[in-house]
Amino acid sequence: MDFISLGTFVQLLVTGISHGCLYGLVALGFVLIYKATEMVNFAQGDIMMWGAFIAFTLASYFGLSYLPVVILTIFVMALFGLLLERTIIRPMIGEPPFAVLMLTIGLGFVLRAIAGMIWGHDEKEFDTPYSIDPLILGQVSLDYEQLVVVGCTILLCLALYVFLRFTRFGIAMQAASQNQLAAAYVGIPVKNVVAITWCLSTAIAAVAALLVAPLQLIYPGIGFVVGIKAFVAAIVGGFGSLAGALIGGICIGIVEQFVGYAFEGAYGETSVYVLLLLMLLVRPQGLIATLQRKKV
Amino acid sequence: MRFVLKTNYTQDINLFLHNGQRFWYGLLIAALIVAPFFLENFYVGELTYLFIWVIAGAGLMLLIGYTGLVSMGHAAFMAIGAYAHAVLFKLGVPFLPSLLMAALISGLLGAIIGVAALRMTGIYLAVATISFAFIIEKVISAWRPVTGGHRGFIVPEPVMFGLDFGSDLAFYFLCLVVVIAVMLVVMNLLRSPTGRAMVAVRDSEISAQAMGVNLVQTKTLAFTLSAAFTGLAGALYSHKIGMLFPENFTIILSIKLLMLVVVGGLGSVHGIVFGAVFISILPQLIAILRDFLPTWLAQRRGLEPLVFGAILMFFLMFEPLGLYGRWVKIRSYFTQFPLYRKSTFKRQKSYLRTERVH
Amino acid sequence: MSVFEAKEIGVSFGGVRALHDVSFSVETGEIFSIMGPNGAGKTTVFNLISRFYDLDHGDLYLNGENISKISPHEVAARGIARTFQNTELFENETVLQNLLTAHHTHRRTSFLSEMFFLPKVRRQDLSFREKVEDIIDLLDLQSYRDQRIDALPFGARKIVELGRALSLEPELLLLDEPSSGLNPEETEDLSFWIEDIKEELGVTVIMVEHDMNLLGQVSGRVMALNDGELLTIGTPEEVREHPDVINAYLGE
Numbered sequence: 065m066d067f068i069s070l071g072t073f074v075q076l077l078v079t080g081i082s083h084g085c086l087y088g089l090v091a092l093g094f095v096l097i098y099k100a101t102e103m104v105n106f107a108q109g110d111i112m113m114w115g116a117f118i119a120f121t122l123a124s125y126f127g128l129s130y131l132p133v134v135i136l137t138i139f140v141m142a143l144f145g146l147l148l149e150r151t152i153i154r155p156m157i158g159e160p161p162f163a164v165l166m167l168t169i170g171l172g173f174v175l176r177a178i179a180g181m182i183w184g185h186d187e188k189e190f191d192t193p194y195s196i197d198p199l200i201l202g203q204v205s206l207d208y209e210q211l212v213v214v215g216c217t218i219l220l221c222l223a224l225y226v227f228l229r230f231t232r233f234g235i236a237m238q239a240a241s242q243n244q245l246a247a248a249y250v251g252i253p254v255k256n257v258v259a260i261t262w263c264l265s266t267a268i269a270a271v272a273a274l275l276v277a278p279l280q281l282i283y284p285g286i287g288f289v290v291g292i293k294a295f296v297a298a299i300v301g302g303f304g305s306l307a308g309a310l311i312g313g314i315c316i317g318i319v320e321q322f323v324g325y326a327f328e329g330a331y332g333e334t335s336v337y338v339l340l341l342l343m344l345l346v347r348p349q350g351l352i353a354t355l356q357r358k359k360v
Numbered sequence: 361m362r363f364v365l366k367t368n369y370t371q372d373i374n375l376f377l378h379n380g381q382r383f384w385y386g387l388l389i390a391a392l393i394v395a396p397f398f399l400e401n402f403y404v405g406e407l408t409y410l411f412i413w414v415i416a417g418a419g420l421m422l423l424i425g426y427t428g429l430v431s432m433g434h435a436a437f438m439a440i441g442a443y444a445h446a447v448l449f450k451l452g453v454p455f456l457p458s459l460l461m462a463a464l465i466s467g468l469l470g471a472i473i474g475v476a477a478l479r480m481t482g483i484y485l486a487v488a489t490i491s492f493a494f495i496i497e498k499v500i501s502a503w504r505p506v507t508g509g510h511r512g513f514i515v516p517e518p519v520m521f522g523l524d525f526g527s528d529l530a531f532y533f534l535c536l537v538v539v540i541a542v543m544l545v546v547m548n549l550l551r552s553p554t555g556r557a558m559v560a561v562r563d564s565e566i567s568a569q570a571m572g573v574n575l576v577q578t579k580t581l582a583f584t585l586s587a588a589f590t591g592l593a594g595a596l597y598s599h600k601i602g603m604l605f606p607e608n609f610t611i612i613l614s615i616k617l618l619m620l621v622v623v624g625g626l627g628s629v630h631g632i633v634f635g636a637v638f639i640s641i642l643p644q645l646i647a648i649l650r651d652f653l654p655t656w657l658a659q660r661r662g663l664e665p666l667v668f669g670a671i672l673m674f675f676l677m678f679e680p681l682g683l684y685g686r687w688v689k690i691r692s693y694f695t696q697f698p699l700y701r702k703s704t705f706k707r708q709k710s711y712l713r714t715e716r717v718h
Numbered sequence: 719m720s721v722f723e724a725k726e727i728g729v730s731f732g733g734v735r736a737l738h739d740v741s742f743s744v745e746t747g748e749i750f751s752i753m754g755p756n757g758a759g760k761t762t763v764f765n766l767i768s769r770f771y772d773l774d775h776g777d778l779y780l781n782g783e784n785i786s787k788i789s790p791h792e793v794a795a796r797g798i799a800r801t802f803q804n805t806e807l808f809e810n811e812t813v814l815q816n817l818l819t820a821h822h823t824h825r826r827t828s829f830l831s832e833m834f835f836l837p838k839v840r841r842q843d844l845s846f847r848e849k850v851e852d853i854i855d856l857l858d859l860q861s862y863r864d865q866r867i868d869a870l871p872f873g874a875r876k877i878v879e880l881g882r883a884l885s886l887e888p889e890l891l892l893l894d895e896p897s898s899g900l901n902p903e904e905t906e907d908l909s910f911w912i913e914d915i916k917e918e919l920g921v922t923v924i925m926v927e928h929d930m931n932l933l934g935q936v937s938g939r940v941m942a943l944n945d946g947e948l949l950t951i952g953t954p955e956e957v958r959e960h961p962d963v964i965n966a967y968l969g970e
Contacts, residue, residue, distance in 0.1 A: 104483045106486075152673065152677065155677055156676075156677065159676075159680070161483070162428075162430045162486075163676050163680060165430065165483060165486060166430070166618065166622060166672060166676055167672070167673055167676045167677065169432065169486075169615070169618070169669075169672065170668075170669040170670070170671075170672030170673040170676065171669065171673060172669070173615065173665045173666070173668055173669025173672070174665075174666055174669035174670055174673065176662070176665065176669075177662035177663070177665045177666030177669065178666065180660070180661060180662040181657070181660045181661075181662055181666075185661060185662075284662075292487070292490060292491075292494075295487045296487065296491065299484060299487060303483070303484075331498075333494075334494065334495060334498045336491075337491035337492070337494050337495050338491075338495060340487065340488065340491045341476060341488060341491055341492065341495070344476050344477075344484065344488050345475075345476050369844055369847045369848070369851075370840070370844065372814075372847070373840060373843050373844070373847075545833050545834075548832060548833055548834060548835040549832055549833060551835070551843070552827070552832035552835060552839050552843065553821070553822055553825040553827065553832065553842075554829055554832050556815065556818060556819045556822065557819070557822055559808060559810075559811060559815070559819070560808055560819050560822075562808075562810075563807075563808035563809050563810055563811065564806045564807070564808060564809075566770065566802075566806050567802070567806040567807065567808065568808075568819075569768075569770075569790035569791050569794070570768055570790065570793075570794060570799070570800050570802075570806075571794055571799075571819055571820050571822055571823070571882070571886060572791045572794030572795050572820075572822045572823035572886065573791055573819075573822055574789075574791045575791070581829065627810065
């Protein structure tokens with residue numbers, strides 16, 4: 065490995081952080097659903113991919129400008145989340161967790177295949193008002209797309225934190241996640257809470273999609289790739305912690321960029337998986353531990 | 361309806377409950393022995409594939425259906441088995457030792473994953489196994505001097521004791537012998553303390569420990585065995601497909617194996633066979649489906665994963681006991697007619713109470 | 719001679735003291751009960767003995783051997799069996815399979831011999847089965863033998879769990895609220911069974927229990943806990959009359 069110049073270093077770091085933020089955002093969707101229902105939605109990445117394609121369709125076929133595209137995409141995806149919850153998740157309440165896990169794996173395959181049939185398998189480009197010349201600071205050139213990703217992620221996380229911590233609904237959600245029956249007894253509409261949690265997580269996926277679309281080319285398989293990495297992020301951060309998901313995502317984004325640079329682009333992606341296996345061997349509870357054994 | 365009069369404890373231990381079962385299974389094996397002499401080569405080949413799926417399925421069923429550990433990367437173990445056997449055999453290791461060594465190598469790697477999996481719950485394990493599969497895929501495509509990478513690896517013709525097993529017929533019998541052996545081993549384990557320990561871990565880890573089951577040992581053993589059987593299937597598979605590419609062992613194969621155990625019926629030995637039959641005829645079913653679909657849809661890429669995913673979802677939502685569960689229901693409908701009650705098989709739902717401590 | 723001894727055991731969870739400086743010893747053949755209001759730390763004592771939790775301080779001794787560092791399955795192997803408050807059975811298996819599983823600590827066959835189901839594995843399984851049938855006879859479980867656990871009513875599950883713990887052929891049996899969820903009739907049966915377990919099988923019992931009648935009927939000595947502190951140890955009558963115990967239950 066050659067010695068890295070400062071400029072390259074900063075650039076790799078920023079690219080890593082911005083990709084990491086994306087993984088973190090998708091991971092946030094995982095964690096949110098997991099916290100509320102202890103279900104794992106493996107199709108989160110593919111839901112994000114759908115968000116990206118919907119945004120792309122709205123922009124290129126319907127010729128909408130950027131702001132309406134953003135609002136419509138988030139709205140459509142939230143509805144989509146509601147639909148998913150009603151049709152396939154609600155019947156599965158009370159089933160063992162691994163059944164839901166496999167169900168969402170199946171869902172991911174279906175979503176990917178349908179997207180491929182509708183939009184084809186070639187890569188699509190999505191432009192935004194901020195897809196302009198990069199910002200040059202000395203040796204470092206920074207893309208606005210990357211800066212927007214980081215900024216939006218921070219804002220979204222803050223909003224989410226406030227929402228979960230201080231609003232009635234957020235607290236109801238936490239209650240429902242700990243004991244559904246007890247929550248129902250004290251008057252929390254558990255079914256609605258679960259439904260809204262899904263809405264929220266697909267809406268977050270839509271935001272992630274709007275951020276990823278200008279950063280990378282979009283194709284049906286992108287959701288799976290990003291989804292797996294987001295999952296790794298959630299695990300590295302210790303499933304069940306929102307902050308952990310984000311930190312995990314950023315760690316992975318950075319490792320991926322630097323390893324990719326060191327091996328001239330060859331092993332960046334693989335390093336993520338190696339990192340995960342190492343992590344699970346050394347510290348399986350994640351960086352921020354929340355899981356403990358069952359109470360008897 | 362048949363009532364079995366039990367007069368001896370050994371009846372519960374024996375593989376077959378009564379002579380009727382012994383007769384039917386005997387007939388099945390006899391039919392499998394004479395079948396290739398009456399069938400066209402194509403169907404002999406298809407049956408051989410079926411046997412290979414049964415072997416791989418047995419491995420995955422032990423892990424998912426009996427120990428409750430979900431692996432989504434079992435294609436990796438098939439790949440390891442296939443490449444290990446092909447490479448060793450080409451290097452001049454005799455056929456049978458090479459086959460066993462392939463299973464052993466796969467099993468050892470499985471043990472490593474098993475150790476990593478010790479403190480993981482379902483989701484962690486699923487992701488860890490997927491990651492493992494990706495790493496293996498990458499290693500196979502990058503390790504060109506040994507595996508040939510994306511240019512492929514030509515598997516030599518199977519030769520054992522100087523006899524050529526390359527013909528469809530000979531290879532069919534080889535696979536038949538292996539499949540029977542594997543099924544016997546699986547059934548033996550399930551009726552002995554090892555199998556009970558696995559089931560105990562599946563149903564309640566806490567209780568299993570309180571009953572003296574060593575979690576570390578049991579989970580590692582389950583992973584090792586599972587990987588070894590799947591590796592063995594991979595080794596046989598390598599001869600069947602003749603040329604190995606990393607693309608043979610992608611996530612699609614893992615999902616196919618997962619589908620095998622889910623569709624067959626989790627936690628049943630019959631389920632392995634039912635599931636294997638299902639995924640063997642699935643390509644034909646998809647081909648038939650294509651005829652019925654409008655051309656613009658039928659010619660699209662991605663019909664196969666769509667069908668895979670949809671089937672997986674369908675079974676998990678509507679028939680979680682799989683084809684075997686459906687078979688049991690149909691059978692009891694007829695044997696108990698007109699007393700059959702639908703609620704006999706009603707599942708009990710439980711409300712979520714978290715295992716997390718906040 | 720005391721078969722089991724706890725010396726100054728204590729544990730905290732996230733700063734909350736669940737158990738503090740509790741010492742007691744249990745004599746061979748005794749039925750020793752633990753009582754106390756909710757959250758007193760009764761089940762925590764069991765979870766410490768089963769090694770599901772790590773001790774913060776103190777030690778546990780079984781027949782003079784320190785067992786505070788061994789792993790949970792080794793606890794079972796040394797002859798300590800337990801039941802759970804809300805039952806933790808193997809839900810998808812039959813009653814028979816559940817009881818057979820408890821013989822795991824008596825397994826003498828290797829994995830390899832089980833792969834081929836050699837005659838010695840068969841013999842071992844038959845001997846397990848005979849012992850299991852004895853337990854089934856003792857607890858009147860014949861009608862449930864081939865039923866799956868998830869089809870059983872809660873009362874029956876409690877009994878099956880007792881049977882499973884007995885199948886382990888323990889020296890020391892930990893019963894966590896054995897009578898909760900049982901109707902008065904079943905509770906009466908239970909009190910006879912516990913007597914039988916002590917008299918016929920010679921098993922020492924430690925029991926967490928709320929039912930004062932059952933406590934008075936079967937236990938030799940009772941330990942009262944409150945807020946993780948030991949209040950008193952004595953005969954059921956002594957403990958019932960003890961001012962601290964009355965205080966703990968009724969408040970001042």
